[in-house]
Amino acid sequence: MLLLKKKRCLEKFMEQANQQMANVQQLINDVEFAQVQLQVVNGLKAGNQALKELHQLMSLSDVEQILEDTRESVAYQKEIDEAIAGSLTPQDTTAVEQELDDLLLSLDKELPDVPTHEISANRDRDEVEHRGFGGGGGADEESVVLQQSGIRLYDGPNRTSFENGVIKLTTHRLIWTRSDAYEDTAFLALPLAAVLNVRVEEGGGLVRSRTPKIVVRLLTPAALHNALTSLPHPLPWTERWLSESDRRSQDGRSSMYSVVAQSSENHIKLGFTRTGHREFEQALQEVLVAKVWAASVRPTRPGHSSRSYGSVGIGAIEKQQAARIVRTDQSLEEAFDDLNKLMSRAREMVALSRTLAKRSQEVKGGDLTTNETAELRAAMLSMGVMDDSVIADSRASSNSAAVYMGKSSSSFHTQLAKQLSDLLTPLLSNPRGSSGTGCIDLASAYCRLNRARGMQLVSPEDLLRACCLLEREHLPIRLKRFPSGLLVLQLATENESRTLESTARIIEERSSLTADELARFTGVPLLLARERLLAVEEAGLACRDDSVAGLRFYPNRFLTEA
Template sequence: MAGKWLPSVHLTGSGRPVFLPGEVECFLLSSVDLESEENPNLPPFKSGLLILTTHRFIWIDESNGYGVAIPLASVVHAYPPKKSIKSMFSSPRVRIQINGHGLEVGFGSTGMITLVLRGKNDPEAFFGRVWDVMRSRAWENEVEKPGPSDSKAASSGGRDGLSSGIRMAGVSGILRKEQEMWESTDKSLQDAFQDLNALMSKAKEMVTLAEKMRQKLLSGPTQDAGPNDEEMGSKQEMQDWLLSVGIVSPVTKESAGALYHQQLARQLADFVKVPLERAGGMIALIDVYCLFNRARGTELISPEDLLQACALWEKFDVPVMLRKFDSGVMVIQNKAHSDEEVFARIKTLVLKPDALRRGISPSDAAMTLGIAPALAKEHLLTAESKGLLCRDISPEGFRFYINLFQDVDPNDIYTVKDRGLFSSWFSVVTASG
């Protein structure tokens, strides 16, 4: 797009920025303009969402789905909002001085960028965070040690040692590394719990750790996973781990303020993709709540937050939706998810000889469909309401049968037609004696 005088950033499918390794969000502001001070000819970025992270200023145009970034590494100085009579009547401005060598487009060696804070924000608090972040210089840490496992690799004979010496390759190697990592994690945890302040200062380290693990698991298991059971088992285990890590920069009330639920909604939409796929396109809200909070680590969200975030999906263009069943059970499903496909599978299930004879329970369906029993029951009830199934309530429990009522001629209740459901049911039942 013309007028992009700042480097653009990648956005996720739901419009959240893709973060750098170790990058954490610190502050969010809505309705922020970016203007170039020296060169008024450069078109300003108008009314976007500004995210201050440990590494960058990220500016996002949410309606058009693009964003730009200013790396903090190239920020020379930041000037606080002016306090004058005049400024009381206009939007507060934070000015930052940029060393433009890192920034390609349309920028001299140095320059000033003005952040115009149009929203109902607290400019002082924002500026305070800018200073904090600048001072901590988190981006430099990453530059100094680019490989996440450099120090460890060095102690075991360098990176090349991976393939030759100690068995560090394959699943068992990863598991061993994992073991080591857990030991150091354990130590960090112990340190972290000494007092709350210490915990807060360790939070970023925790997040980095989780991200490292995820990277390793993602790259690991494919290379030489043999067919034997043990490895299959650990692969499974690893997939479970995969689920439990992953949100590098949790959206917190502290960092996002009023934008909290919007950002949460986008983050959640990104997050549920993997679990949704595993669960076959539909997952109970309760399960999502657990998985999401597990992934967030210490920044837990409340059930109300989750509900609000899901409710906001209607306004965003995300591929998932919240669905409420008649019974009140709530699930998250892919928009592309089709009930027809589930019904087809249920139909195959109830037409098996044993199911014709004895019906199926929600837990039978849950096992076959690979979903939670509560969800399976919802599917069965929906199939029932469509006339595919009918119910049998007895002391033995609540079971579902294929609906045969449509298949009997009420004017001739004794005859079994040669074809159709009723005759297949009849042949199975009489065969069993």
């Protein structure tokens, strides 16, 4: 009998040991699962940080610039391939042979003798004045300010065939000529009156072969026409821009000017294959500020009357109207340019408004009154900023709800809170046990939300701010914080006393209970099960037994049997 009792005692001890081993193994599994969840959260944080850094390094303009450089390289390589692989057609062969014959015939002609008398300079001076250079001073005098070589022209973002040329910046125009031309018999000219603004587009970057460029933003054709007609006096080349059909000058000679077909782009680019783009941009800015072409004083010349009939009568009225239209066009262009800059700085303005609200609250030493809040909102609206989070932050009081309630009320976090509610409400409303699963820890909710969103991941900070808006938006779930700091999401209809009673009833039915056993029985996370048991103990419905075997809770017999 003694041996049988000893055997039964040993079997009972072994059964208890096996049960404790099973509990330890379950705890190990729960800890490993918690570590996996922690690694997932850390990985998502690192991924979000990497995405933010990538967005900072690679903006949309950089991507567009890379694509533009790629198109340029492909077009350039295509030209090289066509030049290497192509062959002359019979027409090209005939044309080349004809050109060679003409060259040979020209060599047979006798060259003229060198003149021994002095050559008159009147014709050369007239030719220079006809081109727009020289003169007796004043607004008619066009002089070269700066000259650069190795210039490539772009029609907007598109590369043209005008390459390796010379750009001349004068007081009135931008003139491009080919570098191999012996005389300026053929050139491209752009009046500076058509330039709205300029900026530098640096080279290098991710594509090392990219050349620095100067982007010249232009007026519309109608605005350019108004600008040229509003000049206080006509210049030798303005009529060629105003009337494309006029192919002959007044003296019967062939016109040296022609207007090219209009482009759909609102800007051109000057590509600098060599250095000097910074100096050229600075000189161009200075010339644009000076506006020599718009000077109202015109010098008198011998044999010409100094009286200007365009300053009185109908001509003066027309010029005033044209000048008013030009100013309106420029104001509109500058307004849209300023609007784009304002939109790009909107985020900085919002941050500035938040700083001002915080400093106002610190200076006052307390919460802002209703009048002060209205005044702050009016000041923000006058700057074009409307962010309710600034007002919410300035009026946040010390008795606000826990867990950062009211920190952000942006539309993004509001929509995120609604998505979170739509995702978790069916899960929390579907009980799997007698006590239900009406709550979920924040880490599990974070993992479920990011799995549901796919590639549109959110950060833990955004999730926390969205959870703070659940109660304000009257959504069916709420954020709760336990004394230990554990954050969970639970149904708004969750009754704390009913949860405590159901947990105490489970302890009573099973004689004793650990956090692991409660987690397996109710299907809730281990940390949440432990918080529930601690809450039951704090309410006086259970007692603890803390030993080497772990923390175990028993029914409070003093309360039920006393």
